[in-house]
Amino acid sequence: MIHRIRSVLVTCALGTAVLAASAQVKIGFVGTLSGPAATLGQEQYDGFMLAVEQRQGMLGGVPVAVIKEDDQHNPDLGAQLAQNLIEKDKVSFITGVTFSDVMMAMAKPMARAGMLFIGSNAGPAPIAGKRCNSKFFFTSYQDEYQAGIVGRYAVDQRYWKTLFLAPDSPSGKDQLRGFKRYYSGEVVSEVYVQPHQTDYAAALAQIKRVAPDAVVAFLPGDMGVNFIQQMNRSGLLNKVPLLTVGTVDGTTLPLLKDAALNVLAGAVWGPDLPSPTSKAFVAAFEKKHGRIPSQYAAQGFDAALLIDSALKETKGAVTDRDALRNALDAANFPSVRSGFRFLRNGFPVQDGHVFVVAKDAQGRASLKRIATPLKGNPDWYWDECR
Numbered sequence: 059m060i061h062r063i064r065s066v067l068v069t070c071a072l073g074t075a076v077l078a079a080s081a082q083v084k085i086g087f088v089g090t091l092s093g094p095a096a097t098l099g100q101e102q103y104d105g106f107m108l109a110v111e112q113r114q115g116m117l118g119g120v121p122v123a124v125i126k127e128d129d130q131h132n133p134d135l136g137a138q139l140a141q142n143l144i145e146k147d148k149v150s151f152i153t154g155v156t157f158s159d160v161m162m163a164m165a166k167p168m169a170r171a172g173m174l175f176i177g178s179n180a181g182p183a184p185i186a187g188k189r190c191n192s193k194f195f196f197t198s199y200q201d202e203y204q205a206g207i208v209g210r211y212a213v214d215q216r217y218w219k220t221l222f223l224a225p226d227s228p229s230g231k232d233q234l235r236g237f238k239r240y241y242s243g244e245v246v247s248e249v250y251v252q253p254h255q256t257d258y259a260a261a262l263a264q265i266k267r268v269a270p271d272a273v274v275a276f277l278p279g280d281m282g283v284n285f286i287q288q289m290n291r292s293g294l295l296n297k298v299p300l301l302t303v304g305t306v307d308g309t310t311l312p313l314l315k316d317a318a319l320n321v322l323a324g325a326v327w328g329p330d331l332p333s334p335t336s337k338a339f340v341a342a343f344e345k346k347h348g349r350i351p352s353q354y355a356a357q358g359f360d361a362a363l364l365i366d367s368a369l370k371e372t373k374g375a376v377t378d379r380d381a382l383r384n385a386l387d388a389a390n391f392p393s394v395r396s397g398f399r400f401l402r403n404g405f406p407v408q409d410g411h412v413f414v415v416a417k418d419a420q421g422r423a424s425l426k427r428i429a430t431p432l433k434g435n436p437d438w439y440w441d442e443c444r
Contacts, residue, residue: 085365087103091103095279106362117366118373151175152164175195177197178361190444197357217272219270225276243271296320306321308353321414322428323414330424396409
């Protein structure tokens with residue numbers, strides 16, 4: 059049986075809890091908040107709620123109730139939660155969603171209901187292309203985009219022979235496809251491992267045999283922690299450049315620490331970006347949570363700012379969904395990223411950066427931007443959106 063885990067945070071301008079019925083605007087947050095990937099969903103939620111709390115429990119000048127749901131990385135549960143938020147809770151927006159398989163399942167009930175959705179992580183290709191929806195917006199990126207950043211960077215650095223390492227899953231194949239869109243060299247070896255694998259001796263042996271110019275890895279969460287620690291102990295990390303996607307960030311660096319120094323990462327956001335909004339966000343997040351925010355948190359923060367801007371435009375009214383949709387599409391908010399605007403598929407045009415793991419001013423392992431291989435780039439599916 060699927061168990062529903064939920065909590066409701068309702069706030070007003072004075073920060074006092076009140077009954078959900080009294081809040082003007084209800085927002086459903088759905089994310090993966092339990093299991094091995096719980097940190098990712100929690101970061102999205104923490105970033106979103108930071109923006110709400112900075113506005114004394116309001117967005118667009120009106121009090122909001124945020125209904126928090128854990129999809130447990132279960133697509134069927136995600137679809138059920140979306141249905142309940144729409145029919146029972148009567149939310150005006152749904153936000154969050156950590157994984158693309160859950161996003162695909164939730165898309166159906168949300169599309170049927172004409173629900174306004176603001177995604178802060180998952181960006182599957184069908185939703186960016188042929189199955190796009192005019193009421194879906196994303197403050198993240200299309201799933202393959204960050205691998206494309208790494209592909210372009212590999213060409214810029216003349217890494218003509220690469221070894222690609224990822225889970226044996228659809229998401230792993232998606233990342234390889236994204237990498238190859240900009241990479242004109244040769245992927246001399248594709249190494250696929252089991253999801254949540256912990257021992258990488260065979261992969262390390264393959265790297266030694268192939269002797270590539272660089273290793274490209276998509277190993278989220280604990281997989282990346284284990285692989286980088288083992289690559290470091292083997293001595294390979296100082297011999298072969300390691301380019302990563304979704305592997306080193308604010309969720310894994312506290313565990314990896316100095317073991318990840320010099321690892322490279324392709325991403326759309328990092329804590330040292332110069333945007334005034336980004337700088338203020340990082341400072342506020344660190345003050346509240348005592349840690350450097352991840353990109354997941356930054357995307358959640360932007361999702362709240364986007365809703366805030368739309369509600370300001372409609373003066374808090376939510377009954378006219380077309381007016382709200384148009385206000386969301388305008389993206390009239392100060393993003394943590396510069397030059398933020400939406401394509402017709404609801405995904406942003408944005409820069410793609412490469413970061414290196416280095417020590418910050420406080421001696422912590424963090425991300426330092428060293429290049430911007432993609433500037434103002436769209437995703438690869440927007441022209442399929444009709």
